[in-house]
Amino acid sequence: MAAPDRTYYTVLGVSRSATAKEIKDGYRKAARSAHPDQGGTAELFHDVAVAYEMLSDPERRRRYDRTLGIEDPLPGARPASGPKRRPQATAAEAYSQPPRYEPAYDAGRQAPPIPLAIAQQQVHGTARQPGALARLKPGATARHDGERATARLLEASLLPGFPAARLVNGLAFGSGADVGHALLAGYRIAVIDSLLAPPGNYSWDGHRLRHRGRHAGDVRITETVRQVQDLFPECNVRGWLVLHGRQNNPFEPIVDYPPSLDRSALVSVHVANAGTLLREVRRFLSEGPQPNTVQVPVLARLLHAAGR
Numbered sequence: 525m526a527a528p529d530r531t532y533y534t535v536l537g538v539s540r541s542a543t544a545k546e547i548k549d550g551y552r553k554a555a556r557s558a559h560p561d562q563g564g565t566a567e568l569f570h571d572v573a574v575a576y577e578m579l580s581d582p583e584r585r586r587r588y589d590r591t592l593g594i595e596d597p598l599p600g601a602r603p604a605s606g607p608k609r610r611p612q613a614t615a616a617e618a619y620s621q622p623p624r625y626e627p628a629y630d631a632g633r634q635a636p637p638i639p640l641a642i643a644q645q646q647v648h649g650t651a652r653q654p655g656a657l658a659r660l661k662p663g664a665t666a667r668h669d670g671e672r673a674t675a676r677l678l679e680a681s682l683l684p685g686f687p688a689a690r691l692v693n694g695l696a697f698g699s700g701a702d703v704g705h706a707l708l709a710g711y712r713i714a715v716i717d718s719l720l721a722p723p724g725n726y727s728w729d730g731h732r733l734r735h736r737g738r739h740a741g742d743v744r745i746t747e748t749v750r751q752v753q754d755l756f757p758e759c760n761v762r763g764w765l766v767l768h769g770r771q772n773n774p775f776e777p778i779v780d781y782p783p784s785l786d787r788s789a790l791v792s793v794h795v796a797n798a799g800t801l802l803r804e805v806r807r808f809l810s811e812g813p814q815p816n817t818v819q820v821p822v823l824a825r826l827l828h829a830a831g832r
Contacts, residue, residue, distance in 0.1 A: 531592060532575035540594060544580070548758060551576040555757040573760050580711060581813035619709065619810035623688035623818045637824040642832075646683045649693040649830040651675055651704065670718030671704040673768045677798055678707065682806060688816040689809060695829040701751040706826050707805060708819065712812035713761045713826075714805045715752050717745045721767035727780045728795035733765070746793045756822060762808055763793040766801045774799035 533540050536550035554572045558564035579585050629640045636643070651671035675693050683689055688709055695703040707714040724736045733740040749763035769776035779795050794804060809815055 532578050532588065535571050535575040536579065538579075540589070540592070542579075547576070547579050551580075552757050559754070559757075577711065577760065577813045584813065619686050619688065619806075619815040621687070621816040623816055625818050625820055627820060636820040638820060638827065642827070643690075643818055643820055643823060646687075646689065647675075647679055647691050647693070648827055648832055649695075652694040652696075652702075666720040667704070667718065669720040670766070670768050673720065673798075674705055674716060674718040674766055674801075677774075677802070678705070681802055682707075686806070686809070688818050690818060690823050690826075692823075692826040692830050692832075694831075695826065696831075697751065697755060697829050701748040703748060703752065703829075706752075707809060708759075708823055708826060709809040710812045710815040710817045711759050711819065712809050712815070713752065713756060713759045713822075714808055715745065715749050715761060715763040716766060716801070716805070717748070717764075718766050718768065721769060721777055723769060723771070723777060725778050725780060726767060726795065727782075728785075729782050730785050730792070733795060743793075743795075749793060756825070759819075759822060760812060764801055764805060765793060765795045767795065767797055769797065774802075 531540075533542065536542075536547060536554050538546050538550040542550065551572065554575075555569065556562060558568040558572045577584075578588050623644075625636070625640075625643060627634075627636055629636060629643075642648075651668060671693070675691070678691055683691060686709065690708045692706045692708070693704070695706055697703070703715050704718050705714075705716040707716065722735065726740065727734045727737075731746070733743045743765060745763045745765050749761055753759075753761040767777055767779065775797055777797060779797060779800070796804060
């Protein structure tokens with residue numbers, strides 16, 4: 525079968541026999557040049573992210589190689605033996621498996637950047653308590669109370685069934701991006717900000733949040749997601765703003781989207797209630813490559829941003 529000229533390998537600028545390290549290095553280089561802020565486009569950057577997710581997962585890469593007519597095993601891989609693995613055993617199911625650490629905590633190897641005891645913890649940091657002056661800013665209290673509600677929600681309803689997920693609360697990056705929460709699993713990071721929201725319907729068009737038709741405050745998470753993506757080019761970063769109602773109903777308030785909004789865009793930000801947040805974030809993290817992997821260097825940098 526003739527292979528197409530443009531493949532995931534050419535998107536990353538690597539050969540079809542590339543090692544895992546060469547694929548990661550190719551992704552980092554391609555992501556930098558494809559980013560819209562560096563003269564690229566959102567479409568090209570999305571292609572780079574998709575290519576990396578496909579080629580960084582060995583099983584996905586094998587299936588993709590077959591579509592190109594490549595039947596040889598991956599570099600360094602052993603030929604498969606014994607009964608075939610069930611096709612259902614995909615990365616989407618791997619999120620419920622015990623975590624594996626990259627790099628591994630093996631004796632004799634160079635020590636990872638944080639101790640194993642810290643890497644094993646699923647929750648790090650707490651919501652930042654605003655100071656006296658910060659409390660005077662509009663929405664400061666609603667944000668802090670919302671962050672506390674989000675931390676409780678994720679700890680109770682997402683982390684217990686997702687052993688490799690790591691939640692880091694209260695982050696501040698040198699670029700000026702403040703993040704309420706970052707959820708890391710595999711090669712994906714979910715950036716989450718929160719608000720305690722008054723009742724009523726909300727609408728989100730990808731740029732502006734409205735409440736009952738009126739502008740509902742300055743939402744800066746879109747720019748924050750861009751900055752975090754720049755800081756972690758090896759990861760796929762998406763953002764959420766979660767609105768917590770005051771009646772403890774996870775599906776209130778209701779958030780409407782215009783039909784024209786592309787919710788799959790690369791640097792997309794989703795506004796959601798608590799119930800929708802859990803569903804969308806779990807899907808985003810679990811469908812990424814190797815979701816049961818804890819990327820220790822990435823976790824270490826997130827912990828540094830949280831002052832840990």
